[in-house]
Amino acid sequence: MGAKQLWGLAAVAALCISAPVKAQETIKIAFIDPLSGGGASTGEAGLKTYQFLADQLNAKGGVLSRRIEIVSYDNKLNPQESLIQVQKAIDAGIRIITQGNGSGVAAAITDFVAKYNDRNPGKEVLYLNYAAVDPVLTNEKCNFWHFRFDANSDIKMEALTNYMKPRSNIKKVYLINQDYSFGHAVRSEARKMLSAKRPDIQIVGDEVHPLQKITDFAPYVAKIKASGADSIITGNWGQDIALLLKAAADAGLQVDWYTYYAGSVGGPTGVKQTGLNHRVFEISEGSANIPYAPAQEIEKALRAKYDIGLLYPRVVNEMRMLVTAIEQAKSTDPGKIALKLEDMKVTVFNGGEGFMRAADHQFFQPMYIKSFGELAANEPFDEEKTGWGWRVIAKVDTADTVLPTVCKMKRPST
Amino acid sequence: MLELVIISILNGVQFGMLLFLMASGLTLIFSMMGVLNFAHASFYMLGAFFGFQIARWLGFWPALLIAPALVGIIGALVERYGLRNVHRQGHVPELLFTFGLAYVIEEVVQMIWGKAPVDFRVPALLDFPAFTIFTTNYPAYKLLMLLTSAGIFLVLFIVLTRTRIGLVIQAALSHPHMVAHLGHNVPLVFMSVFGVGSALAAIAGVIAGPALVTQSNMAGLLGPILFVVVVVGGLGSLAGAFAASLLIGLVQTFAVSVNTSLADVFAFAHVTPSPGSILGDLWTVTLAQIAPILPYLLLVMVLILKPTGLWGTRET
Numbered sequence: 171m172g173a174k175q176l177w178g179l180a181a182v183a184a185l186c187i188s189a190p191v192k193a194q195e196t197i198k199i200a201f202i203d204p205l206s207g208g209g210a211s212t213g214e215a216g217l218k219t220y221q222f223l224a225d226q227l228n229a230k231g232g233v234l235s236r237r238i239e240i241v242s243y244d245n246k247l248n249p250q251e252s253l254i255q256v257q258k259a260i261d262a263g264i265r266i267i268t269q270g271n272g273s274g275v276a277a278a279i280t281d282f283v284a285k286y287n288d289r290n291p292g293k294e295v296l297y298l299n300y301a302a303v304d305p306v307l308t309n310e311k312c313n314f315w316h317f318r319f320d321a322n323s324d325i326k327m328e329a330l331t332n333y334m335k336p337r338s339n340i341k342k343v344y345l346i347n348q349d350y351s352f353g354h355a356v357r358s359e360a361r362k363m364l365s366a367k368r369p370d371i372q373i374v375g376d377e378v379h380p381l382q383k384i385t386d387f388a389p390y391v392a393k394i395k396a397s398g399a400d401s402i403i404t405g406n407w408g409q410d411i412a413l414l415l416k417a418a419a420d421a422g423l424q425v426d427w428y429t430y431y432a433g434s435v436g437g438p439t440g441v442k443q444t445g446l447n448h449r450v451f452e453i454s455e456g457s458a459n460i461p462y463a464p465a466q467e468i469e470k471a472l473r474a475k476y477d478i479g480l481l482y483p484r485v486v487n488e489m490r491m492l493v494t495a496i497e498q499a500k501s502t503d504p505g506k507i508a509l510k511l512e513d514m515k516v517t518v519f520n521g522g523e524g525f526m527r528a529a530d531h532q533f534f535q536p537m538y539i540k541s542f543g544e545l546a547a548n549e550p551f552d553e554e555k556t557g558w559g560w561r562v563i564a565k566v567d568t569a570d571t572v573l574p575t576v577c578k579m580k581r582p583s584t
Numbered sequence: 585m586l587e588l589v590i591i592s593i594l595n596g597v598q599f600g601m602l603l604f605l606m607a608s609g610l611t612l613i614f615s616m617m618g619v620l621n622f623a624h625a626s627f628y629m630l631g632a633f634f635g636f637q638i639a640r641w642l643g644f645w646p647a648l649l650i651a652p653a654l655v656g657i658i659g660a661l662v663e664r665y666g667l668r669n670v671h672r673q674g675h676v677p678e679l680l681f682t683f684g685l686a687y688v689i690e691e692v693v694q695m696i697w698g699k700a701p702v703d704f705r706v707p708a709l710l711d712f713p714a715f716t717i718f719t720t721n722y723p724a725y726k727l728l729m730l731l732t733s734a735g736i737f738l739v740l741f742i743v744l745t746r747t748r749i750g751l752v753i754q755a756a757l758s759h760p761h762m763v764a765h766l767g768h769n770v771p772l773v774f775m776s777v778f779g780v781g782s783a784l785a786a787i788a789g790v791i792a793g794p795a796l797v798t799q800s801n802m803a804g805l806l807g808p809i810l811f812v813v814v815v816v817g818g819l820g821s822l823a824g825a826f827a828a829s830l831l832i833g834l835v836q837t838f839a840v841s842v843n844t845s846l847a848d849v850f851a852f853a854h855v856t857p858s859p860g861s862i863l864g865d866l867w868t869v870t871l872a873q874i875a876p877i878l879p880y881l882l883l884v885m886v887l888i889l890k891p892t893g894l895w896g897t898r899e900t
Binding site (some may be wrong): 202205206207210214244349378379380383385386388389390392393395396407413420421422423553564 | 588591596694713722723796797799828837
């Protein structure tokens with residue numbers, strides 16, 4: 171046997187020994203979101219973002235020299251189905267789960283996780299919520315094992331209505347939202363805040379429609395048109411905002427849009443088609459065109475790899491904080507991670523300070539109001555090949571986003 | 585207001601005609617074989633995905649012809665080698681067969697095209713507003729959907745009432761044994777009707793694909809409404825299916841634009857249940873909010889009051 175074969179044998183032997191050990195050592199994160207049906211486009215974009223970030227981390231040697239692995243589960247945007255998927259993830263030995271789409275789903279998961287952790291001491295599960303923004307989750311239903319990385323719905327509405335306040339061209343507003351806890355949170359908060367800040371504004375419509383089930387919004391658009399509204403407020407996301415914008419484009423509806431998620435997959439295409447140049451606004455925690463080099467590098471790399479823009483800057487924050495917490499705790503034990511996470515301060519994706527509030531596990535960060543339209547020379551990123559992109563028109567500093575909480579958190583006794 | 589009414593009529597008729605394209609095949613198949621074909625909406629979905637794929641390779645117009653033909657052949661094969669064998673065991677196995685088939689088709693579609701929506705676009709040629717009513721644009725593509733469905737309805741109507749083939753089909757609907765004794769090949773008639781019914785559903789799929797959303801749950805979204813159409817119209821009645829399709833299309837579209845709630849209806853009586861109670865919630869729900877369940881409400885009412893359906897002659 172020559173030296174070459176010997177080396178080969180040794181390499182094979184080494185592989186046999188090291189492979190199973192390595193597999194055990196990966197840090198698994200369960201990604202539980204809709205990957206089929208009306209929420210699929212949103213879920214898919216989220217999954218790609220997580221995978222991209224995990225790949226980046228692994229390329230740098232992982233965390234505690236262990237690889238990060240994202241395992242995806244399709245919850246069909248259904249609370250019942252989500253619990254089955256959470257159980258599946260737990261059975262597969264995963265103890266960190268992340269979910270975002272659908273506050274109904276999030277409420278079910280946070281309840282489930284709280285109960286599971288009570289009953290299975292030593293095997294706790296950590297729940298990182300990256301997008302479900304119903305305020306209840308960090309108030310009445312708050313829970314030690316749940317962390318929210320997006321600003322909650324009230325914070326977003328506060329910022330949006332502050333921006334609307336001085337705009338005297340707004341006279342008639344139409345509310346259209348999805349018929350579930352989050353949609354109702356948006357509409358009631360919009361009514362409350364508008365009547366306080368701009369009592370002269372007339373609310374000419376207050377619509378709720380089934381969640382991710384409508385495939386043709388033409389009847390709704392006809393109704394909006396008939397109401398004579400000049401502005402729309404909507405918390406719609408995923409297919410519900412993309413198809414709404416598309417139907418509005420088809421009918422040629424010329425109004426201003428104040429949205430949470432107009433940037434959802436398919437949304438920008440609809441806006442461009444209607445020619446609503448800088449008349450569609452979105453409130454979110456970041457933007458591609460903010461001139462901050464570290465963020466734009468990530469944006470560029472993600473676009474090069476998956477051909478999608480970064481819809482979730484908060485996911486970058488989430489992964490950054492999770493990694494820091496694991497490194498500080500020198501452990502992947504959910505309880506130890508949670509204790510490190512709960513009062514963490516970080517530099518967020520687009521620069522600036524953000525912090526996790528220990529009292530309710532709500533993350534606070536600078537928020538931006540952006541408008542979609544033609545780009546200036548110093549704004550390099552467009553969306554969905556429309557040639558149009560997002561421009562930041564107002565920034566709300568972290569301190570100004572802090573709202574009180576009624577959370578009375580039950581902490582584990584240790 | 586007039587603008588809203590006209591636009592709603594256009595939208596409602598267009599959705600109704602689309603429903604009819606599918607319901608016509610379903611109701612014909614039912615009246616011939618006595619089987620409610622659960623997989624019918626799956627053929628609609630297959631049409632949309634085939635259309636998407638062929639439009640990629642050859643363009644939209646060839647897709648509009650080829651995809652329905654392919655689905656029609658698949659439908660005929662399903663009848664010939666699947667249903668006909670199961671037929672001997674009676675109706676329940678047939679029902680289960682189509683039920684299973686719907687799942688198989690959905691899984692296959694997910695395996696090939698994935699679970700997320702595919703990017704099936706309106707052809708550039710038709711991507712412009714056809715006309716403007718007051719201030720609302722009506723897209724040219726929707727006009728195409730309307731005209732295609734109306735054209736097929738006319739052809740179907742003429743074939744069934746004015747030709748010899750139509751005569752045989754109509755006879756086979758009610759007296760299959762008699763027709764067979766007269767020397768007609770009834771199994772062939774069954775197979776052709778199943779094939780053509782599937783092809784009609786597929787046409788609906790190809791034209792609806794770009795306007796609605798082409799994804800693997802589209803059969804599930806539309807299937808239940810289809811049964812409502814067929815039952816409300818009267819099983820086996822083509823005219824009934826046509827009327828019920830339009831009715832449901834219009835009901836759904838108009839209900840969305842009506843904000844009336846029980847509170848408004850009973851406003852004159854000055855009764856208001858306390859807000860927050862169950863009755864209080866019901867009191868303020870608007871017709872627009874319950875628009876999606878109205879067809880099912882109609883289904884239940886029809887089954888209670890006139891089980892034969894509005895135009896049907898036989899018990900459902």
